[in-house]
Amino acid sequence: MPVSDSTSVAQKATLTADQRRAAAVLLRANTSPTVAELGELFAAAGHELALVGGPVRDVFLRGTPPDLDLTTDAVPERVLEITKAWADKTWTVGIEFGTIGLRKRNEIFEITTYRSEAYDRNSRKPEVKYGTSLVADLERRDFTINAMAARLPSFELVDPFGGLAALKEKVLRTPGRPEDSFSDDPLRILRAARFAARLGFTVAADVQAAMGEMASRLSIVSAERITDELSKLMLTATPEAGIDLLVRTGVAQTVLPELPALRMEVDEHHRHKDVYTHSLIVLRQAIDLEPRYGLGPDLVLRLAALLHDIGKPATRSLLPGGKVAFHHHEVVGAKIARKRLTALRFPNEVIDNVSRLIELHLRFHGYGDGDWNDSAVRRYVRDAGPLLTRLHALTRADCTTRNARKAARLAATYDALEARIEVLREQEELDKIRPDLDGGEIMRILGLKPGPLVGKAWNYLLELRLEHGELGTERATAELLAWAEREGIAPPAPER
CATH class of the missing domain: 1.10.3210 (Hypothetical protein af1432)
Structure with a gap:
């Protein structure tokens, strides 16, 4: 029976006060205290900060998240100002995409400014634009299970698109129309297969339909990014499920x-x-x-x-x-x-x-x-x-x-x-199988200089080694001389 599509997302997004409180308690209990500390730092500077995406999802799936991804209304330059005295180290490798990395003690954080990104019809790179709304930032994310956030330092759950419900149902949906999501970033088509394989989730019917309809958009994505996504899919617990999804939706016709x-x-x-x-x-x-x-x-x-x-x-x-x-x-x-x-x-x-x-x-x-x-x-x-x-x-x-x-x-x-x-x-x-005579010995016995004939002789002796096992130096030498005679290679005259 096909999984329902994403049209009822708004209905699934409503959480009771008790559910929000329970979510906040769970998020706080399973997240490093340093995260709340960082949230207080941003609040004191007059900016928003939220734990977002995978880390929030992973808390509800399995407990402590392995990654610490955050989002903020502060632009990257402002993030650097706020964290300069607090962080032990910062780096700006991803600053063109709005991301600042930093380390505090042994913990690594990535802080990204609220953004919306979309591909030009013929471009391989996203155009990044900064935003001012957390909800708008969540709306541009790939799937509802990744479109949740925890405001800091309170850990209040922000789940406008029903991500928590989708986790319970074990289904992948998109925050908005899947066609819009895949048009903005076609790589999400492959990501749907990876998450389905990794988590054992079903993909909503409208998302599956859009995967097939939008598969041609993958042509604007670099081969390296496609390969990276396919590799991640192949290393999941059940890659065959993701591969089968790609074949059934017609996406494999484009990539494999x-x-x-x-x-x-x-x-x-x-x-x-x-x-x-x-x-x-x-x-x-x-x-x-x-x-x-x-x-x-x-x-x-x-x-x-x-x-x-x-x-x-x-x-x-x-x-x-x-x-x-x-x-x-x-x-x-x-x-x-x-x-x-x-x-x-x-x-x-x-x-x-x-x-x-x-x-x-x-x-x-x-x-x-x-x-x-x-x-x-x-x-x-x-x-x-x-x-x-x-x-x-x-x-x-x-x-x-x-x-x-x-x-x-x-x-x-x-x-x-x-x-x-x-x-x-x-x-x-x-x-460690090798011929009984090495290259130097072959050259000495046959009076050869380095070149193709030495390799040919070496390969001949290797075949004998594979066929008969160890020959010993004496027999190997005799075999080499017999081979050289057949090949018309005259050995050097013996020394007097």
Whole structure:
């Protein structure tokens, strides 16, 4: 059943006197005394100051807020005058947006002048204008749960748009028309998905509709800001809920078009109605495996899990009997992921690691019933490199069969592979696999100077090391000389 829209916000905004008193007591009890001290400082100077947004919301959700964001009618220059003698340190990095930062003892505050900001139709940056009203400042905020304030030093709750009611209902609404909110700052479209995923809230029907209608406005937002918001979404407790919201509303078509493209692709095992559903399940299972592998919230693993099958639409082919195949989709998918993540300007390391995991995610399925020799196990470890732990998690997460017996067999087989890796690691220091001869020794034996031939010889010896294990210096030298003869490289004459 769809959640009601934002038309009844005004009705939900009315609080009784008892509710206001209780709210003030709760806010005071769960906020640092320094906040009230700062409020008294501003009041003595003839200005308003209020704790605002996330800190107020978090008090009602979980107690003590991690951040201390405040708003005031004083312009930034006046804020600096008022706090100059009180603060231990101030900084003005955000002054062009009306924000002053300051530190008192070990506490950090950000104080922003009442403002209204909106994007020009073709601009990537907001135009900031100062205001004089707390309620007007709250009205320009993204969602009603973030449009609450506590006046200082009294901690009187200001909730003109029903934020407290929305918290109780677990629903995201906008203070005004969602179309106006998303037009002012299109990034709020993605923020809606993040808050829904982070808090487990439902998004009001009119907000969902506006997300889809206004998605094209995201084109004026820089790729860096979009990527930052997507990263925050992916690191929430249930990113799959936020991702699904973006797909259902059509927003993903603008920022991650490869995801909605998966909905029409039936996977080759016919276990799921589509590859898209499978991908969300793999993402969920990968997150559940993070503690097992000591990963914590891991952006690389989560992106790889979400995108691991995006090569399937491009590689889909029909087989006899109505079955579907996606040959080499891992290779194609790695290239597609690299292109998309690059366009979004993710860090190079994230791009490289996610692409590599996608490329490797099917490698285990060649393991069969454990019939890999030691050479194949070494190559598996070598190819994964520092991504091995994440590859373990991704490979296990990619098993979504509903056949309990088959799932148990796959898990047991992977348990056996991990056990073999650990045995070989203890025997051979797998993480440090190198040829038995280093570059200097290769140059000395073959009489070479630094250049491509040395690298070619090194790689040849590495392949032998992976295939046969440790060779020892004598055998490695013999193998190197035999290789050089085949390559037409004459070794230096022995010294007399």
